[in-house]
Amino acid sequence: MMQHSPQAGILLPVPPLARYLSFSLAPGAHPGAHLRGLRELVDGQNTVAGFGRVLITALNEEIAGLRDFPALAGPGVAVPATPTALWLWLRGEDRGEILHRSRRLTSALAPAFKLDEACDAFLFDGGRDLSGYQDGTENPVAQEAIDAAIVDVQEPVLGGSSFVAVQRWQHDFSRLERMGENERDLVVGRRRVDNQEIDDAPESAHVKRTAQESFTPEAFVVRRSMPWADGMHGGLIFVAFGRSLEAFEVQLRRMVGMDDGIVDALFKFSRPETGAYFWCPAMVNGRLDLSPLGL
Numbered sequence: 001m002m003q004h005s006p007q008a009g010i011l012l013p014v015p016p017l018a019r020y021l022s023f024s025l026a027p028g029a030h031p032g033a034h035l036r037g038l039r040e041l042v043d044g045q046n047t048v049a050g051f052g053r054v055l056i057t058a059l060n061e062e063i064a065g066l067r068d069f070p071a072l073a074g075p076g077v078a079v080p081a082t083p084t085a086l087w088l089w090l091r092g093e094d095r096g097e098i099l100h101r102s103r104r105l106t107s108a109l110a111p112a113f114k115l116d117e118a119c120d121a122f123l124f125d126g127g128r129d130l131s132g133y134q135d136g137t138e139n140p141v142a143q144e145a146i147d148a149a150i151v152d153v154q155e156p157v158l159g160g161s162s163f164v165a166v167q168r169w170q171h172d173f174s175r176l177e178r179m180g181e182n183e184r185d186l187v188v189g190r191r192r193v194d195n196q197e198i199d200d201a202p203e204s205a206h207v208k209r210t211a212q213e214s215f216t217p218e219a220f221v222v223r224r225s226m227p228w229a230d231g232m233h234g235g236l237i238f239v240a241f242g243r244s245l246e247a248f249e250v251q252l253r254r255m256v257g258m259d260d261g262i263v264d265a266l267f268k269f270s271r272p273e274t275g276a277y278f279w280c281p282a283m284v285n286g287r288l289d290l291s292p293l294g295l
């Protein structure tokens, strides 16, 4: 039997630099041949690929568990859904190399795929969000990360693959700068100076909203978010991998107040501008396994 493995970049620590490319499908496009071309360029480690429902349905296929990103609304907050066909996460350490790689990928995908967005991201201060808070602390590690993020490799069709939720959040830095240190700590639910959890933080605190063990069943995801910047704007590209999309979605629903009317305090200084789900195929013999798509 062929040995399936996850795209390695999913389980590795976030790289110093990255770029996220999103593509839509040209009208009437036949994406199959381009995806075979893409297979030669995606190694799963430096470049991670995710396929949206738009693309899967254009191929007349279905991936069990891949659904549409939900547009949600809660008291005073909205979470948009902006589905796209294809998502590529270019991980690296050299902006020039990443640019050239983007160009190779984009031309291999043209004209069936149209580049809609290229967003540059980076590691900030050893792994902090641009708000100053350490990000990723409560991520599962080692086997627990595999269990949370990857479909069991023994599973017949989708084994070794993964699902990912991606949102671009834009921070309101002026708002953040007007808050005092204590207020910010209570927004997150952790102290910026030492990353200690604040036990008596309000229910709106982000880490109380999303505490993975507080859900039934427990809702673990592997977050690989990275700060982004463009001119004077910036924020977080939130990226959560899961063996299904369920864990992310219950967290998101609670963040917008759909469980109890309490909105995550993060919305005081940040807003999601995009939101999409993708399926990340497994690797086989060093290449993306596109057999679940009949390719």
Ligand code: HEM
Pocket (backbone or CB within 6 Å): 129, 131, 133, 134, 135, 136, 137, 138, 139, 167, 169, 188, 190, 206, 207, 210, 211, 212, 213, 221, 236, 238, 240, 248, 249, 251, 252, 255, 266, 270, 271
């Ligand atoms: C602007 C957007 C966001 C920022 C700046 C942010 C930042 C943070 C920070 C600083 C932590 C604490 C350290 C850690 O455990 O990583 C955290 C925890 C966490 N965040 Fe976010 N986050 C954002 C959006 C989201 C979204 C949209 C979700 C899911 C829907 C999410 C899910 C989680 C989870 C599951 C944890 C760990 C909770 C636990 O089990 O303790 N975050 N986030």
